[in-house]
Every structure is written in C-alpha cells, then in structure tokens.
Amino acid sequence: MTERELLPVAAGPRIRSVLLDLLRQAKGRAIGSFAFVVGATAIGLLTAPLLGRVVDLVATRQSAAALGWPVAGLVLVAATSAITTAIGVSMLARLGETMLADLRERFIDRALGLPLEQVEKAGSGDLTTRVTNDVSVVADAVRQALPALARSVLTIVLTLVAMAILDWRFLVAALLAVPIQLHTVRWYVRRATPLYAAQRAAVGAQQQQLLDTIGGAKTVRAFRLADAHVDRVRERSNGAVELALRGVRLATRFYGRLNLAEFVGLSAVLAAGFLLVGANLATVGVATAAALYFHSLFGPINTALALVDDAQAATASLSRLIGVTDLPSPAEPTRVGPPVDASVKAAGIGHSYVDDHPVLREVDLEVAPGERVAMVGASGAGKTTLAKLIAGIHQATSGTVSIGGVPLDQLGPAATRRAVALISQEVHVFSGSLADDLRLAAPEAGDEDLHAALAKVGAAEWVEALPDGLATVVGEGGHRLTVTQAQQLALVRLVLADPPVAILDEATAEAGSAGAKTLESAAAAALEGRTGLIVAHRLTQAAASDRIVVLDSGVVVESGTHDELVAAGGRYATLWTAWSGLRGHRW
Ligand SMILES: Nc1ncnc2c1ncn2[C@@H]1O[C@H](COP(=O)(O)OP(=O)(O)OP(=O)(O)O)[C@@H](O)[C@H]1O
Ligand SMILES: [Mg+2]
Structure with missing residues (x-):
C-alpha cells in the first residue's frame, strides 16, 4: 500500500488565532457573556462573608432580630447569583454554538472544494472522521466541558481575590x-x-x-x-x-x-x-468566611483538573478541523477574460492516478465550437479520465486543457463549471421532488422552463404520467426511476444549466434496446447548439458524430470521420466490423 498523505493539522498558535478571530467576530456577545459569568461568580462569593457575619452575631450573642439583614442578604445573593448565572451560561452557550457553526461552515466549504486528488491521497476516511468524530468532539467540548472549565477557573481566581480582600x-x-x-x-x-x-x-x-x-x-x-x-x-x-x-x-x-x-x-x-x-x-466570622472560601475551592479545582483531558481532546480535534479550513482555496484565476468561443483544446495531456502508472500519455485533442466528437476505446483506455480532465474535475498531471482559448487553471473553478458540464456514467438522483432535482442545475428556472427542458429531451410524457408530475418525490425512499429515466433527467439538467461545452460519458445501454434509442435521441437534442464530446459505447453514436477519436491504453491511436476511419482499415474499422456484425446478429 502506498503511504497516505494525511490532510494537514493546524499548530497551536494557529488554533489560538482562529479562536481569537471567531471571538472577535462575536465581540458583543463574548463580552456580554463574560461579564455576566464574572458578575454571577462575584455575587456568589458574597455568601461566605454574610455567613461569617451571622457567625459573629451569634458569637456575640446578639438578638435574633439582628440576624434579619444578613439572612435577607443571603437570600438575595442566592437569587441574584442564580439568575445572572443562568443568563451568563445561556449567553456563553450561544456564543459557543455560533463559533462552532461558523467553523463547521468554513470546514464544509473547504472540504467540498478540495481537489479530488488530495482527498484520494489522504484516504476518504481521513476526511470523514474529521467531519463526524472531530466535529462532535469539539461540539461536546463547546457545550459541556468548556463552560464548566471556564466557570471553575473563574471561581478559583475570584475566590482567591476575595480571600485576599478578607485578610x-x-x-x-x-x-x-x-x-x-x-x-x-x-x-x-x-x-x-x-x-x-x-x-x-x-x-x-x-x-x-x-x-x-x-x-x-x-x-x-x-x-x-x-x-x-x-x-x-x-x-x-x-x-x-x-x-x-x-x-x-x-x-x-x-x-x-x-x-x-x-x-x-x-x-x-x-x-x-x-x-x-x-x-x-480577626473576628470568628472572618475566620469562618475564609474557611468557607477555601472549602468552596475543592469543587472547582477538581472539576477543572478533570476537564483538562476533555480540553486536550477538543484541542486535538480542533487542530484537525482548522487544518482543513486553512488549506489554500483553489487559486483565484488571473483574469485573462472569458472563453472567446466554445472550443476545447487539450494539449500534451498526461495523467496518473498513482505515481508511475500513467493512464493517459501525450493526448492532443482539438474540438471546434459546435463540433460533435466521439471518443471510443476499450474499457480502461482512459476515456472517462480524459472526460474528467477536460471538465476540470481532476487536474491533469501534465499538459493543459483550454476552453475557448483560456487554460482551465486561469479560468478558475467557478467559470469552468459554467463553461463545461460532464454527465457521468453514474447519475445520482437526489432525494426530493423532481422539480427540486432539476433546479439543482438552474435554481432560478420556472416551471415552464422545466417543462420545456423535459420536452426537449423527450421526457415530458413520462414525467406528466407520474403520480404528482413535477412534484413527485424521487430518489432515496421516493418514486423509483429507471436507469434510462435517471439518465434522461441528467440530460434535462444539462439543458437547464446550458453550458457551451458538454461531455457525455454515458452508461452502457444494450445496443438496440429501447432505452438506448431513447437516450441517443435525448442526447442529440440536449447537445444541440453546444460543443459535444461523447464517450460512445455504441458505435452508431460514433458514426453519427462529426469526428471520432480512438483511445487505446491512454494514447490517441486514430482520429477522423467515420468514413475516413473505416476506409483506413485500422483499429476503428475492426471495431466497426465487429460491431456491425454483432448488431446484425442482434437485430
Ligand atoms: N480513481 C482512480 N484511481 C486509480 N486508477 C484509476 C482511477 N480511475 C480510473 N483508474 C484507472 O485508469 C485507467 C483508465 O480508466 P478510465 O475510467 O478512464 O477508462 P475508460 O476508458 O473510461 O473505461 P470504461 O470504458 O470501462 O469506462 C484504468 O486502468 C483505471 O483502472
Ligand atoms: Mg469510463
């Protein structure tokens, strides 16, 4: 097994500066809750001298009436300290939750934007434990350990101060x-x-x-x-x-x-x-108060010491969360202007998922705006890999991909997403209503837009036949869609997102099946007006394209129109003969 390159972990000073930063953002709430907790603790400390006063009054045999004031004071102290404590603790909890939510958002934001290469190198387990375990360890600490620790430390410090004031x-x-x-x-x-x-x-x-x-x-x-x-x-x-x-x-x-x-x-x-x-x-009362103070330190000291463990665990988890949030965001594009057209150019592309095992070598491919190019090749030839590199999902190990004359690394992730869409072999239908699923591609789309897009790829009929039409709940636990229907929805999303360049890496549907025919015409409709790259598993699709590129073990071995390649009698011609024979046999 190759050595894992785990995701980074933040160092102590960095953790402190992130926490200070979060505190600064919630300044008002932080100062307010601190003031209330300090106030509550200070008021609570009045109990000991009041009890000492009672002791003095009793020791000097004063009348029972003289005890009235100190006793009333004790009741008042208890009530006020309870109320301020409650307010302070709830403010502290709110502060903790706000900071936690902020941190969690930053984390998820970075985690979703991480280059796939990095996640794969670290093992997806590393990221998942950080999302689940570490977030919950920090959350538990914020909710329980930290407030208790803060109050204990505060009580200890203020009690010592009170003792010094006493004597x-x-x-x-x-x-x-x-x-x-x-x-x-x-x-x-x-x-x-x-x-x-x-x-x-x-x-x-x-x-x-x-x-x-x-x-x-x-x-x-x-x-x-x-x-x-x-x-x-x-x-x-x-x-x-x-x-x-x-x-x-x-x-x-x-x-x-x-x-x-x-x-x-x-x-x-x-x-x-x-x-x-x-x-x-000193009076007996003062001595009593001092003894009470010292005795009241036992609890907070034990609590604070017991919580040191939890605080350490939380710090470790926090360093793992901040390590991810601190990863550099994908470099902001050096503004060179938007793509000038919908052309695609891959120059000298090489790629390896594992060092020293290249799956693509020196691939050159140029697609003119509006052109339809089919990629064919045996399983494992590198078609999906090339598709992902052109769509900017993976970064090529060497070479450059450009859209409309702008290299992807200068275009930046957001503009790349707008320019190129990849429909992959595994289509995911998200749980929710069909309309929501489609609106993932175009949040602003109205119902008419959805209907128009559905009609374009020939899906309007079966969608209208669903129990609740566009409102039908699909995905996990909802209405089950066939594979063909799910693929069609992916094409509808493509129409809605409306990128100038589209890459279809289609599922292998059995040749001649009804599903294959439906998808072929749906794909043709969805690609209208776009530059299209199609990973063709059925050669009829390749034959219908403007040009065909044949990949073999990561290298482009042939390129040309269907007629040219058949006439050349090379790899494609062999594939075509075998395919036509098979097709003739099946039909
Ligand atoms: N994430 C990955 N990590 C490591 N190797 C990979 C990864 N994805 C693909 N490969 C390898 O890269 C090579 C090219 O795979 P790719 O999926 O691009 O082929 P393909 O032409 O799309 O095949 P198919 O027709 O079966 O879809 C294969 O040898 C495959 O095992
Ligand atoms: Mg593939």
Missing part, C-alpha cells in the same frame, strides 16, 4: 496547598498520558478483534477457528480491563493526593484563624 494572611495560609497540588498534577500527567493512550489503543484493538471475529463469522466457523478467535477476543479484553483498572487506581491515588493538599490548606487556614482570632486581629 491577606488567610490567603497566604491557603496557598500552602498549592505546591502539593502542582506536584500532584505533574505526577499524574506523567503517568496518565501514556496510560490513557495505551487504554485507547487497547480498546481499539479489542473492537477490531470483535469486528474481525463477527464479520468473518462464517469463515471462522467453516475453518473451525472459533476457539482460537474466542481466545484472542479474551486476551484483548483482558488487556483492556487490566489497563482500565490501572487507570482507576491512578485516579484514586490522584484524588487521594489532592485531598492531602486540601487537608494541609484547610488546616493552615483554620490554624491561621485560631491565631488571628486569639490575637484579636
């Missing part, structure tokens, strides 16, 4: 816990990162083994491999379980050490309180 000596005592916490986190990350990676790999291996065993169940049974496979599944499962247990043990020790840090910090705060109250430097 800086309490803050110093509380900070005794920090070295232990930092040490614990470093200790944990060093062990957890390889362990979780091994765990993910083991779960992947276990799932792959299950898929192999279940997917190949028939073979496994036929060759009596069941025992060996069950052993292998067991082995993989045991490996995964062992790693999971190590993960749980590690997490337990991690939280154990964090608890130690909390114990040390809280003890220090209480000891400080004991000394300060004893020396009359």
Whole structure:
C-alpha cells in the first residue's frame, strides 16, 4: 500500500488565532457573556462573608432580630447569583454554538472544494472522521466541558481575590496547598498520558478483534477457528480491563493526593484563624468566611483538573478541523477574460492516478465550437479520465486543457463549471421532488422552463404520467426511476444549466434496446447548439458524430470521420466490423 498523505493539522498558535478571530467576530456577545459569568461568580462569593457575619452575631450573642439583614442578604445573593448565572451560561452557550457553526461552515466549504486528488491521497476516511468524530468532539467540548472549565477557573481566581480582600494572611495560609497540588498534577500527567493512550489503543484493538471475529463469522466457523478467535477476543479484553483498572487506581491515588493538599490548606487556614482570632486581629466570622472560601475551592479545582483531558481532546480535534479550513482555496484565476468561443483544446495531456502508472500519455485533442466528437476505446483506455480532465474535475498531471482559448487553471473553478458540464456514467438522483432535482442545475428556472427542458429531451410524457408530475418525490425512499429515466433527467439538467461545452460519458445501454434509442435521441437534442464530446459505447453514436477519436491504453491511436476511419482499415474499422456484425446478429 502506498503511504497516505494525511490532510494537514493546524499548530497551536494557529488554533489560538482562529479562536481569537471567531471571538472577535462575536465581540458583543463574548463580552456580554463574560461579564455576566464574572458578575454571577462575584455575587456568589458574597455568601461566605454574610455567613461569617451571622457567625459573629451569634458569637456575640446578639438578638435574633439582628440576624434579619444578613439572612435577607443571603437570600438575595442566592437569587441574584442564580439568575445572572443562568443568563451568563445561556449567553456563553450561544456564543459557543455560533463559533462552532461558523467553523463547521468554513470546514464544509473547504472540504467540498478540495481537489479530488488530495482527498484520494489522504484516504476518504481521513476526511470523514474529521467531519463526524472531530466535529462532535469539539461540539461536546463547546457545550459541556468548556463552560464548566471556564466557570471553575473563574471561581478559583475570584475566590482567591476575595480571600485576599478578607485578610491577606488567610490567603497566604491557603496557598500552602498549592505546591502539593502542582506536584500532584505533574505526577499524574506523567503517568496518565501514556496510560490513557495505551487504554485507547487497547480498546481499539479489542473492537477490531470483535469486528474481525463477527464479520468473518462464517469463515471462522467453516475453518473451525472459533476457539482460537474466542481466545484472542479474551486476551484483548483482558488487556483492556487490566489497563482500565490501572487507570482507576491512578485516579484514586490522584484524588487521594489532592485531598492531602486540601487537608494541609484547610488546616493552615483554620490554624491561621485560631491565631488571628486569639490575637484579636480577626473576628470568628472572618475566620469562618475564609474557611468557607477555601472549602468552596475543592469543587472547582477538581472539576477543572478533570476537564483538562476533555480540553486536550477538543484541542486535538480542533487542530484537525482548522487544518482543513486553512488549506489554500483553489487559486483565484488571473483574469485573462472569458472563453472567446466554445472550443476545447487539450494539449500534451498526461495523467496518473498513482505515481508511475500513467493512464493517459501525450493526448492532443482539438474540438471546434459546435463540433460533435466521439471518443471510443476499450474499457480502461482512459476515456472517462480524459472526460474528467477536460471538465476540470481532476487536474491533469501534465499538459493543459483550454476552453475557448483560456487554460482551465486561469479560468478558475467557478467559470469552468459554467463553461463545461460532464454527465457521468453514474447519475445520482437526489432525494426530493423532481422539480427540486432539476433546479439543482438552474435554481432560478420556472416551471415552464422545466417543462420545456423535459420536452426537449423527450421526457415530458413520462414525467406528466407520474403520480404528482413535477412534484413527485424521487430518489432515496421516493418514486423509483429507471436507469434510462435517471439518465434522461441528467440530460434535462444539462439543458437547464446550458453550458457551451458538454461531455457525455454515458452508461452502457444494450445496443438496440429501447432505452438506448431513447437516450441517443435525448442526447442529440440536449447537445444541440453546444460543443459535444461523447464517450460512445455504441458505435452508431460514433458514426453519427462529426469526428471520432480512438483511445487505446491512454494514447490517441486514430482520429477522423467515420468514413475516413473505416476506409483506413485500422483499429476503428475492426471495431466497426465487429460491431456491425454483432448488431446484425442482434437485430
Ligand atoms: N480513481 C482512480 N484511481 C486509480 N486508477 C484509476 C482511477 N480511475 C480510473 N483508474 C484507472 O485508469 C485507467 C483508465 O480508466 P478510465 O475510467 O478512464 O477508462 P475508460 O476508458 O473510461 O473505461 P470504461 O470504458 O470501462 O469506462 C484504468 O486502468 C483505471 O483502472
Ligand atoms: Mg469510463
């Protein structure tokens, strides 16, 4: 297998600048939600000093009436903080969703515009996992992990500030816990990162083994491999379980050490309180508030640490999404003016899908405006490839394709799409009404235009006979169309899109069949007034063309009118004799 060239991944600084950019676009909402969340957190922090006040009032044996104000304050704080939190969180969610939607749009936009060569080289799996997995990992983070992480960090910072305002000596005592916490986190990350990676790999291996065993169940049974496979599944499962247990043990020790840090910090705060109250430097209420503050840090710290993993996963996915959105867009055409006519010129075209395996070599082809040229050749000769190169769907490895005198790379993708249309062998009917399906080619077309186009290719009759006419739902789950009908619709779309150059790479319909005849006259009608290149599987179509080009193993071996080529007695003459014999036989 050849080495995959995976799609690129963005680096850290680039991720930050994209995020800042997205934030800047939603500036108002970003500032608003930040203000609300900060406000809510700050208001919530008033609870501790109010409780401290209550403690002081009780400790100095004040009357119950004196408790009225602090208690009312507590209720007010609770209500206000709940309301501002709700508003802030919903604004934050909106902000996240807007940024996510923006990113997703950019991603899809770039992904759809990627050169096919690049997607094929990376393997379509790479792009699909980015569209599905990575988008959902980032979405989950935006919806859950990030708001929680932001609020935790904010709570920690503001609580420390509040402690400093209360009395800086309490803050110093509380900070005794920090070295232990930092040490614990470093200790944990060093062990957890390889362990979780091994765990993910083991779960992947276990799932792959299950898929192999279940997917190949028939073979496994036929060759009596069941025992060996069950052993292998067991082995993989045991490996995964062992790693999971190590993960749980590690997490337990991690939280154990964090608890130690909390114990040390809280003890220090209480000891400080004991000394300060004893020396009359603080009231019991202030000491209580400090202890409450420190205690209220436990939750946010644990949440923030637990979310670091999620944040890392989200960053990895984000780098894969931004990697794709950052791919350079197809070069903007260097304006050289529109095609002067509907001529096609391919000069020295060579193409290889796989390095060193050329499927086209030095192909030259000129088609005059309005001319009808047929391409014939054995299967695998390169007809479809040449068609795709001329339509600008693939880029030729060497040589130039020009439409109306303008090379495709100067014409740019949009103008190329307007100038050339390729109707391929596999026609896709999109789900939806028939009218919608046709309007893909010409969104502005009115019903009369659709009817006229249908009539032109001889499809009006059967469309009118459909249960709901143009409104009939076709495609997946809808009215089933025959292959001939689907091909005819493709020709109707061609008429509606009305490009000056059209290439038909038709499905092989059995010669002499009713379908073949219908399609042949439909194609002739649809090509009226256009330059036409037809990949002809039935030589009657070739015979009716102005000129015929014979391809063999990627090389043009003959070119001329039907009569010339038959008279020349070469490759085409042989094909024609065989075809006429076959046709005579069938008819
Ligand atoms: N996407 C691809 N990747 C690699 N090789 C390809 C690809 N598409 C086509 N080929 C190879 O290129 C050669 C030319 O294929 P092409 O489809 O152009 O032939 P064709 O003349 O249209 O044949 P047919 O009459 O069967 O449609 C074949 O050898 C084919 O296997
Ligand atoms: Mg083909």
